[in-house]
Amino acid sequence: MDRISIYGISATGYHGVFEHEKRDGQEFIIDVVLHVDITRAAASDNVLDTVHYGEVSELVVEQIKAGPWDLIEKLGSEIAEAILAAYPSVATIDVVVHKPQAPIPVPFSDVTISLTRHQKQHTAIIALGANLGDPQATLAAAVQELGAETELLKVSPLAITKPVGGPPDQPDYTNQVVQVRTRLSPHELLDLCQSIEAKHHRTREVRWEARTLDLDLIAYDQLRLDDERLTLPHPRAAIRGFVLAPWSWMDPDAVLEGQLVSRLAAEAADTKDIIRL
DSSP: EEOOOOOOOEEEEOOSHHHHHHHEEEEEEEEEEOOOOHHHHHHHHOOGGGGHHHHHHHHHHHHHHHHOOOOHHHHHHHHHHHHHHOOOOOOOOEEEEEEEEOOOSOOOOOOOOEEEOOOOOOOEEEEEESSSSHHHHHHHHHHHHHOOOSSSEEEOEEEOOOOOOSSSSSOOOOEEEEEEEEESOOOHHHHHHHHHHHHOOOOSSSTTTOOSEEEEEEEEEOOEEOOSSSSOTTGGGOOOHHHHHHHHHHTTTEEEEEEEHHHHHHSSSGGGEEEEE
8 A cells, every 4th residue: 555644734722631631731753654656646646636745734733722631642533534534545544653852750752652544444335227238138247347445335236227327228227236334535436336347348339338247336425425437426416317216126225325225215206117127
């Protein structure tokens, strides 16, 4: 794993066991090392594809100024958890907290604690569809390939659906929805989906054209994301019966943006034409 390291981030905090530490404050110095894949950023030269170390530094200062905490162990943990929550692409973080003005009654140069924390796992919904070749065999292979890189939690029954939009006279689609658990970031999970599509000869020449395989990232935890490459939750999922119906079969209690998926499926215009296999 690649690394982004920031050393010597400093600010005044009010942490310590003694009352005067909380009253008067003192300098805390933080080092962070972010274990993150920078391959995409190196290829695109786009700051959106990496972790913005300026923003990370500001987040560290916010945590130093928060609290107060009795222990620098607590401060270090808060910093690590805040960064992991803000940046799902960070797989692991190392944090060192320096307290050079600690109230120690003997000569010393520094006091530090070091900790390592790992990204928590995330739950995502992925919709699959195909209407060229042998769609059922293709979806089965794609689910297996997803399972090789993530933990499959639930897999929906297959659905036969009419094409929605796109060129006329397309074959019916076979659709499916899966729920996975992963440590991949949203963009890394999208990369995985697109690599599986490419493996099955997916092309993108005409919008909503017939396709050998389509994998759409529908939801990722409760994350809201809207950048030049990915919007979460998927902006059209709430009206797509071919996504909502198999999702509701898989998980009758599923919720999308505060609404029951089963209710949204019943209201979707194309749901009436869906056949469950």
